[in-house]
Amino acid sequence: MTTVDLPLLPLGRGTDPLSERGVECPGDLPAASDPDLVARARAAKEALGDRVFVLGHHYQRDEVIQFADVTGDSFKLARDAAARPEAEFIVFCGVHFMAESADILTGPHQRVVLPDLAAGCSMADMARIAQVEKAWEALAEAGVRDQVVPVTYMNSSAAIKAFCGRNGGVVCTSSNAEVALEWAFAQKGPDTKVLFLPDQHLGRNTAVLDLGYSLDDCVVWNPHKPGGGLTAEELRDAKVILWKGHCSVHGRFSPDVIDDLRAKIPDLNVIVHPECRHEVVLKADHVGSTEHIIKTIEAAPAGSSWAIGTELNLVQRLANAHPDKNIVFLDRNVCYCSTMNRIDLPHLVWAMESLVEGVVVNQIEVDPQTEQEALVALQRMLDLPGKSHRD
Numbered sequence: 562m563t564t565v566d567l568p569l570l571p572l573g574r575g576t577d578p579l580s581e582r583g584v585e586c587p588g589d590l591p592a593a594s595d596p597d598l599v600a601r602a603r604a605a606k607e608a609l610g611d612r613v614f615v616l617g618h619h620y621q622r623d624e625v626i627q628f629a630d631v632t633g634d635s636f637k638l639a640r641d642a643a644a645r646p647e648a649e650f651i652v653f654c655g656v657h658f659m660a661e662s663a664d665i666l667t668g669p670h671q672r673v674v675l676p677d678l679a680a681g682c683s684m685a686d687m688a689r690i691a692q693v694e695k696a697w698e699a700l701a702e703a704g705v706r707d708q709v710v711p712v713t714y715m716n717s718s719a720a721i722k723a724f725c726g727r728n729g730g731v732v733c734t735s736s737n738a739e740v741a742l743e744w745a746f747a748q749k750g751p752d753t754k755v756l757f758l759p760d761q762h763l764g765r766n767t768a769v770l771d772l773g774y775s776l777d778d779c780v781v782w783n784p785h786k787p788g789g790g791l792t793a794e795e796l797r798d799a800k801v802i803l804w805k806g807h808c809s810v811h812g813r814f815s816p817d818v819i820d821d822l823r824a825k826i827p828d829l830n831v832i833v834h835p836e837c838r839h840e841v842v843l844k845a846d847h848v849g850s851t852e853h854i855i856k857t858i859e860a861a862p863a864g865s866s867w868a869i870g871t872e873l874n875l876v877q878r879l880a881n882a883h884p885d886k887n888i889v890f891l892d893r894n895v896c897y898c899s900t901m902n903r904i905d906l907p908h909l910v911w912a913m914e915s916l917v918e919g920v921v922v923n924q925i926e927v928d929p930q931t932e933q934e935a936l937v938a939l940q941r942m943l944d945l946p947g948k949s950h951r952d
């Protein structure tokens with residue numbers, strides 16, 4: 562089996578329908594220097610009233626978050642989008658896979674808008690449907706496929722979610738990966754294996770730290786190598802087959818920075834997102850989704866010290882909201898998610914003013930077949946019992 566490496570597109574230029582990267586803005590954006598941007602956003606939102614519902618992921622810029630009707634992690638936003646059937650327009654301030662999920666979970670009368678189509682996700686791009694279908698074939702050739710349940714992180718294309726839906730699998734988020742994996746392992750008896758897409762770190766951290774599997778139970782499927790780079794025997798012995806994907810933002814955090822900070826700051830608490838590498842999570846005191854990180858900091862006593870390993874917009878917002886706590890960022894360098902940051906005030910103003918004029922721009926529409934199959938996997942996630950201990 563050979564795989565073809567697709568060329569990388571500079572963000573926002575050209576079209577790559579197979580990727581999360583999207584296309585350049587098809588309209589005239591207001592200038593970023595326009596002093597009236599805030600007033601224009603406010604006026605457009607007021608004019609739209611209940612017809613519009615603005616969702617904001619925690620990694621969005623402050624200038625955008627101020628206009629969100631609700632904020633949340635991917636799990637909360639998926640539920641919030643589904644719970645607003647009266648809103649004609651869902652403006653999703655997040656990234657492409659989140660807007661796709663919102664389109665799948667909302668009614669046919671509702672239209673989902675992503676203010677900048679270049680707001681993709683490099684992790685979601687690391688699992689293309691053709692690669693996953695090839696892997697599925699290879700698992701059959703290795704004689705293990707009948708035991709495998711696919712689980713995909715929310716951070717994946719609708720096509721991958723549909724793949725999980727039609728193959729008895731489920732979607733998970735960083736809030737519920739533990740219960741999703743427990744559900745998956747209960748599907749095919751004691752010999753069940755899980756194919757976890759596309760974030761190897763969330764899959765490994767959850768399987769090992771929450772479910773008690775060993776690192777040796779996990780193998781990594783490399784889509785750029787024939788047979789994933791694994792032998793049939795390795796596949797037969799594995800319990801968890803981790804897709805070789807990662808988040809370029811959370812992949813930056815490293816254990817030596819934790820050691821340095823602990824040496825400098827007395828009684829430091831370290832909290833990280835489960836997209837961080839296993840060796841980082843092992844050194845942290847707490848691990849959880851963005852929603853969990855926020856709740857933990859809110860509940861922390863005044864005077865406590867925290868190093869936070871997640872995207873910088875959220876860490877800065879938490880530091881500003883809690884001046885009574887000592888909050889530091891867990892990386893030596895600036896660490897924004899560049900695609901989340903694509904959604905800025907000019908794009909939001911442009912999207913909402915267009916809606917006021919009756920023009921729906923940047924609509925995210927999943928085709929009906931994909932939608933139907935992806936909904937099966939998303940609904941399985943929404944029906945999972947309870948939530949993880951992290952929430």
Ligand code: 13P
Nearest residue numbers: 634635636734735850851
């Ligand atoms: P959560 O919203 O699930 O915490 O995920 C973080 C993330 O990287 C979203 O892209």
Ligand code: SF4
Nearest residue numbers: 682683684808810898
């Ligand atoms: Fe993707 Fe990571 Fe950015 Fe989230 S933070 S959108 S996983 S690149």
